Amino acid sequence: MSESADQLSQGATALRLHRQLSAIWATGPGIQRLAAVNHSVIGIRMMVTSFVFFAIAGVLGMLTRVQLATPNSGFMVPETYNQVFTMHGSMMLFLFAIPMVESFAVYLTPKILGTRDFAFPRLTAYGYWCYLFGGTILTVSLIVGVAPNSGWFMYTPLSSSAFTPGINSDVWLLGVTFVEISALSLAVEIVVSILKMRAPGMSLDRMPIFAWYILVTAMMMIVAFPPLILGSILLEVERAFGLPFFDPTRGGDALLWQHLFWLFGHPDVYIIFLPMAGVLSTIIPVFANRELVGYRAIVVAIIALAFLSFGIWVHHMFTVGIPHLALAFFSLGSAIVAVPTAVQIFAWLATLAHGRPRWDVPMLYVFGFFFIFVMGGLTGVMLAMVPFDWQAHDTYFVVAHMHYVVAGALAFPMLAALYYWLPLLTGRTAVHRLSVPAFWLVFIGFNMTFFMMHLTGLRGMPRRIHTYSGDEGWNWLNLLSSVGGFVMTIGFALVVIDLVVQLRYGRRVRRNPWGSTTLEWAMPIPPAPYAFASIPDVGTSGGKSTASGDLATSLASGEGYLGSTRNGWQEALGVHKTSGVPDQLIVLPRPTYLPLYTALATAAAVLAMLFKFYLLSLGFALLTAGLFVLAGQSAGLSRDYGPLPVGRGVSVPPHTEAADAPAWLALICALVADGTLFTSLLFGTFYLWIAAPNWSAAIKPEPDLMLAVGTCVTLLVAALAARGSLRAVSAGGRAGGWIGLAGLALLAAIATAVWQIAGIVPHPREHALGATAAALTFYVALHAGIGVLFLISNTLRLGAGFISPRRVLDMRLTRLWLDYTLVTGIIAMGLVLALPALVAMLGGRP
Amino acid sequence: MRERPVPSRQLWWLAAGFTVWCSALVVLYAIQGIGCAFAWPTGTLRLWLAVALLVHLIVLGWMWRDIARASPDFGSGPTGALLHWAVVATLITALVATVITLGPPLLLTACI
Amino acid sequence: MLAGSAILFLLVMTLFVLVIRRPGWGSSVSPERWLVLGGLVLPAVVLLPLIAYAMIAGERLLPLPGQAPARIEAIGRQWAWTFRYPDHGATETKGVLHMPAGAPVDILVSSQDVIHAFWIPRLAGKIDAVPGHVNRLRIQADQPGRYAGQCSEFCGLDHASMRFDVVVHRPEEFSAALARAAASEGSQKK
Structure with missing residues (x-):
């Protein structure tokens, strides 16, 4: 009797708490939806958007299969075919695979970690809008017939202005870079959130394995995207302004693009695979009724995989004429990357072997994954062998391998994940009748399409040919592939129907249908915008388990941390990175249109660039920067609070007063990405030096020593002044003078750098030597310029009271930025000054 | 009583081993590229490559020894135990990876 | 190489089917041993000879200057x-x-x-x-x-x-x- 009264009062508390939290966290109705910043809302939008692009790209894939089904087909003219296969690859990789994986991460990670949202909700929204707009630009280009047509890896000089004079390549370069900005901003945010925002007590050894996978993946993205972003910028600059980075007739080199592209491209495969492996490592133990075997070994395996995947980019370039010794480095690397993968495969097998496996739809897809991924992995090892690759490179064998490892190893775990987590999203479970035949159609169709391609490839069919004459012995294999493609498409259509049916007629579930133990199931289904009404303590859950649903009830009635509301704040907890002990109260920003406006300004800059209105583009880029500064104005709290109670007897300071605030780690991550871009630029310079034809014949450069030294000295002054302003603010004094000094020094640095660029010999348009010197110097000027924005923000926020002796984070961020600018500035200027000596060395070789 | 938390900076060690591997790869590839561009004698080129490889192996070996001894820095709790084990394991894996990926190629033809 | 791949593929798939169809079948082998045997020993046994062979074969195909x-x-x-x-x-x-x-x-x-x-x-x-x-x-x-x-x-x-x-x-x-x-x-x- 008393128990049910207890339950009743618990229910009433839960309902009251739900109403209070919803009022604070919910996204408004109607037009206000555009202001959403909540990870659940954005996650679902991103997922749906990525599936729309998947459908478009899938149709493009079907078109190529129609074209190739028979020899001498006149279905598409070559130009159309080239656009279609280029866009199929580009959309699948950039607009579907990466964003889809990210959407899973965005939707699930905070819930699995037991927190309410990501650290930077407005950045999530900005990332989403950038993705949507970038993807739309690419799609529209396809409709109006000016889509990229140089293949999804856009090899120069085919994609350069000499051979693709239209805007086709520009669409790719700008559109994809735009989408990558979104990927990069989400990656930074994911790293920070996983390390700083977990449920209290969730030390790293207790962190669900999924979060390890996502953490490592996000870190990979931070390092993998910058080389391609740099490559795209350089190529766009070459196309727009004639700086010949990739033009062999003017001191550039076509292979530089390939290095930059694959430096991104290979890790990208693992960026897609790792989160899916994370899905498997989460699902398999649930269905094996046993915890995952080899948690520690898997953590090491994914770290090893992350690094090894960067060291094997050249295996896409075995036929470009690199010496055998160097090829062997990458061949061996590509072979041993199989080891950490094997460790995971056998950990999953061992988990099943030691558990009591239960069979359900997600497991069917796990089976599909094993079948396809193992086959793809084995052909991957074959292709890693240099002599075999010389034969099979750029044939349909590679197409087959790549679809097995990227498409199969992505699609099957993805569908497993959908069937597994959809009850969480919708509160309904699957209707089995359709899911099983759908699986078999996809599975058989997939293998029929792509297995045949191994054979066509071995019979000598090169990639990307729009037709063939019919006497090569490829006819029936191609026809089978095409038929298989249609079977697979019907399968996917059936999956969609199944999901829609489930959405409408599925059996309702209230909580945890699978008996999972991860925290995303310890909440009401479907999740509320605040995710957890109160935040669990993973160390002392008091015997309440996720699997039985006790924990969800207890959290809903506010028995965890932050089980009440205050000041209308969106509150979350920040924890110590390794131990998971709460160390700050993170007050998150409310819904706002700012991310949308900022993304619109960015899109305007991109479009202006695309249509060659360069000044207009510059204007919009400045507007974007201004909006970022504006976004900083309302961040944080305008007064000191000191330690605040967060429930269960714990008090922590708000993040504005904490030593280890999320923004600090975010800036470090951003600088790691920026540093990778800078390193790629240095690599590019040295690469051109030794590999590009006719560098020794170039006019000897004469950099201005005084200007270069002037740039470095002014940057040093700025960095020192930033220290002065930090000290002054910490001591409660006035920092205006220091900030002014830093600002003047930065402006002087920009002036000297611009002056340097103006006088570069040989002229940047004439020779890559001048172009690289200009790029290096411009990098310094750009960073000094962004430094000025930091100072403007500091000044505004000091005036508005957001900075106090206890809230000095802004000043620390500025100091870090200016230190970075100083260090890269010295390196860049040093290299510019060293160019004459480097060229002289070339002249002296035998 | 809670155990003393493992300092956040120890997390960097998870990346340390393979960063050395990356450095080894980049340095050896660069030496190979420069050596071939400037037509160094094959013997000299191989010697430089071997020296660079050896330096990286020594660094990894030294880090391994250092970390194996440093287990108290990771605290006594399960978090520290996991991190310490993982760091040692990445160092060993990185060492093995360096030997396997960069050792045997040194026997091959250098510039063709 | 094709045959080897086929054998490895069948091996992994057989293991998968066995652990599902016969619960407890693989539990006599300890989890650590699963990882060591499948994750380390198997790749080492397969990959090292394959790599050595590929390196020698690649060397033979090179346009070495000797014969002109x-x-x-x-x-x-x-x-x-x-x-x-x-x-x-x-x-x-x-x-x-x-x-x-x-x-x-x-x-x-x-x-x-x-x-x-x-x-x-x-x-x-x-x-x-x-x-x-x-x-x-x-x-x-x-x-x-x-x-x-x-x-x-x-x-x-x-x-x-x-x-x-x-x-x-x-x-x-x-x-x-x-x-x-x-x-x-x-x-x-x-």
Whole structure:
């Protein structure tokens, strides 16, 4: 009797708490939806958007299969075919695979970690809008017939202005870079959130394995995207302004693009695979009724995989004429990357072997994954062998391998994940009748399409040919592939129907249908915008388990941390990175249109660039920067609070007063990405030096020593002044003078750098030597310029009271930025000054 | 009583081993590229490559020894135990990876 | 390599089916042993010999300077191949590569515009034609006859039709045949 009264009062508390939290966290109705910043809302939008692009790209894939089904087909003219296969690859990789994986991460990670949202909700929204707009630009280009047509890896000089004079390549370069900005901003945010925002007590050894996978993946993205972003910028600059980075007739080199592209491209495969492996490592133990075997070994395996995947980019370039010794480095690397993968495969097998496996739809897809991924992995090892690759490179064998490892190893775990987590999203479970035949159609169709391609490839069919004459012995294999493609498409259509049916007629579930133990199931289904009404303590859950649903009830009635509301704040907890002990109260920003406006300004800059209105583009880029500064104005709290109670007897300071605030780690991550871009630029310079034809014949450069030294000295002054302003603010004094000094020094640095660029010999348009010197110097000027924005923000926020002796984070961020600018500035200027000596060395070789 | 938390900076060690591997790869590839561009004698080129490889192996070996001894820095709790084990394991894996990926190629033809 | 892959594939799939179909089947092997055997021992046993073999095989295919065989220049442009024979004066053929049988020939591959790739599937692996660079590929045809060659790096609109023929002549007939072919091409042009 008393128990049910207890339950009743618990229910009433839960309902009251739900109403209070919803009022604070919910996204408004109607037009206000555009202001959403909540990870659940954005996650679902991103997922749906990525599936729309998947459908478009899938149709493009079907078109190529129609074209190739028979020899001498006149279905598409070559130009159309080239656009279609280029866009199929580009959309699948950039607009579907990466964003889809990210959407899973965005939707699930905070819930699995037991927190309410990501650290930077407005950045999530900005990332989403950038993705949507970038993807739309690419799609529209396809409709109006000016889509990229140089293949999804856009090899120069085919994609350069000499051979693709239209805007086709520009669409790719700008559109994809735009989408990558979104990927990069989400990656930074994911790293920070996983390390700083977990449920209290969730030390790293207790962190669900999924979060390890996502953490490592996000870190990979931070390092993998910058080389391609740099490559795209350089190529766009070459196309727009004639700086010949990739033009062999003017001191550039076509292979530089390939290095930059694959430096991104290979890790990208693992960026897609790792989160899916994370899905498997989460699902398999649930269905094996046993915890995952080899948690520690898997953590090491994914770290090893992350690094090894960067060291094997050249295996896409075995036929470009690199010496055998160097090829062997990458061949061996590509072979041993199989080891950490094997460790995971056998950990999953061992988990099943030691558990009591239960069979359900997600497991069917796990089976599909094993079948396809193992086959793809084995052909991957074959292709890693240099002599075999010389034969099979750029044939349909590679197409087959790549679809097995990227498409199969992505699609099957993805569908497993959908069937597994959809009850969480919708509160309904699957209707089995359709899911099983759908699986078999996809599975058989997939293998029929792509297995045949191994054979066509071995019979000598090169990639990307729009037709063939019919006497090569490829006819029936191609026809089978095409038929298989249609079977697979019907399968996917059936999956969609199944999901829609489930959405409408599925059996309702209230909580945890699978008996999972991860925290995303310890909440009401479907999740509320605040995710957890109160935040669990993973160390002392008091015997309440996720699997039985006790924990969800207890959290809903506010028995965890932050089980009440205050000041209308969106509150979350920040924890110590390794131990998971709460160390700050993170007050998150409310819904706002700012991310949308900022993304619109960015899109305007991109479009202006695309249509060659360069000044207009510059204007919009400045507007974007201004909006970022504006976004900083309302961040944080305008007064000191000191330690605040967060429930269960714990008090922590708000993040504005904490030593280890999320923004600090975010800036470090951003600088790691920026540093990778800078390193790629240095690599590019040295690469051109030794590999590009006719560098020794170039006019000897004469950099201005005084200007270069002037740039470095002014940057040093700025960095020192930033220290002065930090000290002054910490001591409660006035920092205006220091900030002014830093600002003047930065402006002087920009002036000297611009002056340097103006006088570069040989002229940047004439020779890559001048172009690289200009790029290096411009990098310094750009960073000094962004430094000025930091100072403007500091000044505004000091005036508005957001900075106090206890809230000095802004000043620390500025100091870090200016230190970075100083260090890269010295390196860049040093290299510019060293160019004459480097060229002289070339002249002296035998 | 809670155990003393493992300092956040120890997390960097998870990346340390393979960063050395990356450095080894980049340095050896660069030496190979420069050596071939400037037509160094094959013997000299191989010697430089071997020296660079050896330096990286020594660094990894030294880090391994250092970390194996440093287990108290990771605290006594399960978090520290996991991190310490993982760091040692990445160092060993990185060492093995360096030997396997960069050792045997040194026997091959250098510039063709 | 194909057979080896097939065996490994069947091994993993059999294990998967067994652990699902026969619960408890694999539990006599401890989890650690699963990881060590499958994750470390298996790849080591398979990969190390394979790598060694591939490295030796790759070394054999290299155009090492020792033998100094005949040279032929292959120049790619959108979308045709031109072949020059520096050992036979200024002879040039378009779209047809003439070479002697029974002896290695070094093909010096280059490009006038975008990246192409030179490939004769039945004779050797491929090598890219990169503008600004000259790559060397050593090939040998043991039997006289006609072979098909093609560009295998996507090079724009007519990539699919960028094919060429290879005519392999008996060594003693090669010079005469080449001269004849070049002359007939020359006359066609006029």
